[in-house]
Amino acid sequence: MPDNIQCPDCKRINEVLSRVGDRWSFLVVFSLARYGTLRFNELKRSLGISQRMLSLTLKQLERDGLVHRTYHPSIPPKVEYTLTETGRSFHEPVNALGLWALENLDKIETARRAYDETV
Template sequence: MVTEQARRGPEDGDVTRADSLAREIFSGVANKWALLIINVLGQQTLRFTELLNEVEGISHKMLAQTLRGLERDGLVHRTVYAEVPPRVDYRLTEPGAALRDTVNGMCAWTRRYLDEIEAARRRFDAQAGIKSDAQAGIKSKDG
C-alpha cells in the first residue's frame, strides 16, 4: 500500500502562521535548551552524560526530551552501540551544524549587547519601581 504525503503549500513555510510546519519547527529549536545543546555539540560527538555535565542547569528528563525533539527534526544524530554498559553518542547533522552557525551568531550578539541590555533593564526596572535582586537583598548563587 502506498501512502500519499500531504502536499505542502507556501503557507507551511510561514512562521507567523499558527498552523504552519515552519512555526512547529521554529518552536522546537527556539528554546534555551535546544540552543544550548546545539551550541555544546558543535563539531564534537558527546555522550548523554557529557551533555548533561556541559549544559548547566538542565535536568536529565529535559535533556532526554530535547534530544528526542532535535533527533526527530533531523538536527541531531543518535548512535547506539551494542555494548555493556550501553553507550549512546550524539552529534549534529548537517542541518544541525548549519543551525549552529545561527546559534553562534546569537551568542555573539548577546555578548556584544550584554552591557546595553543590562543598562536598559536597570532603567526600566527603576522606572517601574522594580527592585533588582541586589536591592531586594537576594544573594546570587555565586555570592
C-alpha cells in the first residue's frame, strides 16, 4: 500500500479484532454458540482455562456486548453466560474459522514438522 493512502477504519478494526480474535474469546464464543447458556465453571472445565483468564475474557466480551452475564443470588451464587444478539452474529465467522481449523489440523501439523526438520 502506498505511503499516502490511509485506512481510516483500520485502527478501529484492529481494536475490535484484537479483542474478539484472541483464542480465549474465540473459544468462549464458540462454546456458548454451540451449547447455549453456560455457567462459569462449565466454561472453565470445558476450555481448560484458568479462572483468572476466563474471568478477564468474559468481562471483556461482556463489555464489547457479545456476552450477557446473569447473576442469580443463590447459595452458592450462580452466574450464567449467554451470547447476545451481536455475539450470535459473530458466531458465523467464528464457526467457519473453527471448522476450517479442524479440517486443516493434520495438514498444518505436517507442514510444521516439515518446516522444523529443515530449520
